[in-house]
Amino acid sequence: MPDPHSEHGVELRKIIHVDMDAFFAAVEQRDHPELRGQPVIVGGDPAGRGVVATCSYEARRFGIHSAMTAARARSLCPQAVFVRPRMDAYREASRQVMGILRCYTPLVEPLSLDEAFLDVTAATADGILAVQIAREIRARIERETGLTASAGVSYNKLLAKLASDWRKPNGLFVVPPEHGLAFLAPLPVGKLHGVGPATVKKLSAMGIHTVLDLRNASRQVLIAQLGKAGLWFYDVARGIDRRPVQTSRPRKSVGYERTFPQNLEDPKVMLSTLRQMAGQVSARLQALGLAGRTVSIKARFPDFETVTRAHSDAQAIWRTEAIIACLPGLLAKAVPAGLPMHASVRLLGVTVSGLVNVEAVSPEAGQMNLLEEPVDLR
Ligand SMILES: [Mg+2]
Structure with missing residues (x-):
């Protein structure tokens, strides 16, 4: 069993990833009760060339997802309710959520309006568990904003993010250090941070489909085939992610x-x-x-x-x-x-x-x- 405090010389942190559920659509359903229980699609005009920004879970059952054209979404679900985005309302809800997160640590890294990483390593030093903080955050978000969030708790950003996705929507999942490798093993490589469709194709041509396959590839082979990115893939296959939670990310x-x-x-x-x-x-x-x-x-x-x-x-x-x-x-x-x-x-x-x-x-x-x-x- 790995030492719970460090692994491969990397100090383990306590990271929470909070991700609002179907955020834009959930704000619409909160503010317009007649939309609750309905397939709601927030995005562009289905008669024009708009795309889906977010859709409610009711709409996802029809195979609709973000970035799909609104026209295609309408053909999949003609009874869907199309709503134009109200960015001001989403920004306001986001501001409230981020405010709640900052009550627990100043180390909050927003990734977008509706998700953020928190480093609660210091906050847990006196015996409070990270999972208790995550539970409290989810309860407060629901009580104070009327919206639900999913949360993942783990020892680095990579795993915390995968964990928040695991019990979505309105879920909480913890990947402790001793379960990290087993949790990762069966996942398709495309789930890993930084592995896009082009890399999935390349890896697949090498016979690498799951994280376990990736773990079985040598460092030399990965670097030869994928360049510098191969180093990152070698590490993440082993659950190693050294990226710190950054409170302000430099713009690229x-x-x-x-x-x-x-x-x-x-x-x-x-x-x-x-x-x-x-x-x-x-x-x-x-x-x-x-x-x-x-x-x-x-x-x-x-x-x-x-x-x-x-x-x-x-x-x-x-x-x-x-x-x-x-x-x-x-x-x-x-x-x-x-x-x-x-x-x-x-x-x-x-x-x-x-x-x-x-x-x-x-x-x-x-x-x-x-x-x-x-x-x-x-
Ligand atoms: Mg979300």
């Missing part, structure tokens, strides 16, 4: 993207649309005091294939004109002329990444906000 990129009501077919229109987006990205960078070295654009074609093309420079930029200067070249690469399948796009986006604080870029940084007119953010 600033971007803006849009799905159009009708596909764009004219490259000139695509370019002018991208220019407008560059203005929005620039305004956001200015507001955050950031600049970035990489400009990328994203294009999604009618068949949903999505490409991104990036351009990096030694000099970090934030001004609209500097971002715009990269766009024609990137658009030509992302949407090359003469490919009929990829002649039109349903989505375009512009992102600036490789971010640095703007003071590091320019001595005039303090006056940056005066250098450029703010852009209308509609």
Whole structure:
């Protein structure tokens, strides 16, 4: 049995992952009692090209899930009630939930409006169990917000997150250190943090389907096949995750993207649309005091294939004109002329990444906000 205080030289923490159940839909059902018990879909217009943001558990029974097109959701469940998002209401509920979490530890890392990690290692030093804290948090959230949350308790972020998913909705699950390896073993590798569809494919081609399969692969083989990520997979297969709970995560990129009501077919229109987006990205960078070295654009074609093309420079930029200067070249690469399948796009986006604080870029940084007119953010 592993030493409960350290494993492979990694100090074990006490981590809780709290995840609200069907958050947007649950807020709608709370505020509109006539929606309770109904398949509720929060998202875009099913007559247009919107997607599902969240749906109630009643809707999930019809096979509906987040990111599916709203039109497809309606064909799966014609009686579903479609609701447009009310972000203000969700933000307010989120603020309440995060406030409750911060009563137990200052080490709270929100991942989105509706989920967060808590490090309660210090809070449990005097004998209170992490699971008691998780129980109390769930009860308080339900009492104070009228919404339910699921929680997972374990010795690192990886396992706490998997645990919160285990008894969803309105559940609580604990993975103690002595059960970590057995809990992980049968899970499909796609459940692991950082393992996306492309990696699942690669691993599957290597005969690796479950976490146990992954554990049986040597470190050398994983690194040879997957590069640096192989090291992470080697560790997580053994339940090792050293990532600390971070109270404020450094932002990695600033971007803006849009799905159009009708596909764009004219490259000139695509370019002018991208220019407008560059203005929005620039305004956001200015507001955050950031600049970035990489400009990328994203294009999604009618068949949903999505490409991104990036351009990096030694000099970090934030001004609209500097971002715009990269766009024609990137658009030509992302949407090359003469490919009929990829002649039109349903989505375009512009992102600036490789971010640095703007003071590091320019001595005039303090006056940056005066250098450029703010852009209308509609
Ligand atoms: Mg959730």
